[in-house]
Amino acid sequence: MTFELRNITRRFGNRTAVDAVTIEIPQGQMVGIIGRSGAGKSTLLRMINRLTDPTSGSIRFGDREVSSLKGAALREWHRDCAMIFQQFNLVPRLDVLTNVLLGRLNHRSTTLSMLSIFSREERIMAIAALERLGIEQTALQPAGTLSGGQQQRVAIARALMQTPKMLLADEPIASLDPLNAKIVMDALRDINEREGITVVTNLHTLDTARNYCDRIIGMAAGRVVFDGQPSDLTADAIHAIYGADKDGAGIDESMTSTSIKTPDAAQAAGALQSAGIQTLANARA
Ligand SMILES: Nc1ncnc2c1ncn2[C@@H]1O[C@H](COP(=O)(O)OP(=O)(O)OP(=O)(O)O)[C@@H](O)[C@H]1O
Numbered sequence: 598m599t600f601e602l603r604n605i606t607r608r609f610g611n612r613t614a615v616d617a618v619t620i621e622i623p624q625g626q627m628v629g630i631i632g633r634s635g636a637g638k639s640t641l642l643r644m645i646n647r648l649t650d651p652t653s654g655s656i657r658f659g660d661r662e663v664s665s666l667k668g669a670a671l672r673e674w675h676r677d678c679a680m681i682f683q684q685f686n687l688v689p690r691l692d693v694l695t696n697v698l699l700g701r702l703n704h705r706s707t708t709l710s711m712l713s714i715f716s717r718e719e720r721i722m723a724i725a726a727l728e729r730l731g732i733e734q735t736a737l738q739p740a741g742t743l744s745g746g747q748q749q750r751v752a753i754a755r756a757l758m759q760t761p762k763m764l765l766a767d768e769p770i771a772s773l774d775p776l777n778a779k780i781v782m783d784a785l786r787d788i789n790e791r792e793g794i795t796v797v798t799n800l801h802t803l804d805t806a807r808n809y810c811d812r813i814i815g816m817a818a819g820r821v822v823f824d825g826q827p828s829d830l831t832a833d834a835i836h837a838i839y840g841a842d843k844d845g846a847g848i849d850e851s852m853t854s855t856s857i858k859t860p861d862a863a864q865a866a867g868a869l870q871s872a873g874i875q876t877l878a879n880a881r882a
């Protein structure tokens with residue numbers, strides 16, 4: 598199913614975070630979004646997942662108008678469109694298996710979800726997801742005791758439990774060492790290729806985008822300034838993406854890297870949200 602953003606804009610006060618973005622993504626593509634800090638990459642992903650509402654414009658997936666979904670239809674979208682984050686957003690005190698099972702919440706009735714009863718089939722599915730990611734031996738450990746690379750794999754396993762059609766990843770490897778970054782990117786690519794799940798990922802390094810993505814979208818100041826294949830990324834294109842600074846500053850390492858700046862509270866809220874708690878709240882409202 599084709600995914601389409603048409604003229605999507607998001608303003609915060611008088612600041613335009615995302616400025617009239619139009620993108621069409623065929624099912625099964627692996628897309629990397631790059632750009633300097635503040636370019637609007639996270640805001641764009643968050644709008645796709647409906648964590649942030651657009652100020653204007655249209656988001657369509659097949660014949661669904663994503664930007665106006667409510668209630669059960671919105672829950673269905675949260676199931677079809679999984680998201681993983683730089684800071685993993687697991688529930689640290691819960692064991693790994695339960696964290697993965699939380700990915701099923703969007704498939705269930707509110708009552709069953711609140712009772713947290715998971716079927717035998719779901720448990721088998723969760724173990725299989727952990728095996729696929731090579732971390733089944735951690736199933737009974739509290740998620741917070743795992744290394745960053747392992748935690749991100751748990752988050753991917755949780756996303757797989759949703760049987761999504763689309764997987765969004767906001768800087769999934771920005772907090773990981775090179776080896777774990779490779780394991781996580783290989784897993785995303787594998788899911789993209791084997792299941793045909795569309796993957797859209799924000800990335801802070803050009804190399805990773807080049808190595809893993811079919812298509813790269815470059816953003817600067819809220820706009821799409823590049824959209825093409827990795828081989829089309831010329832020096833001029835890279836300058837348009839990373840060098841569009843009105844102060845005329847050059848390109849340096851700090852522009853292509855993202856520092857970790859998530860406050861604890863936001864992180865905790867994110868964990869609940871990823872675990873489907875937000876969905877439950879919506880269901881009750
Ligand atoms: N909730 C918010 N309230 C106010 N301004 C916001 C909010 N979220 C984002 N912005 C602003 O929107 C712009 C785009 O931010 P966004 O987080 O989308 O950038 P980014 O490309 O993901 O950057 P980074 O690489 O640092 O993660 C920034 O100027 C940011 O300050």
Ligand SMILES: [Mg+2]
Pocket residue numbers: 638639640767799
């Ligand atoms: Mg961001």
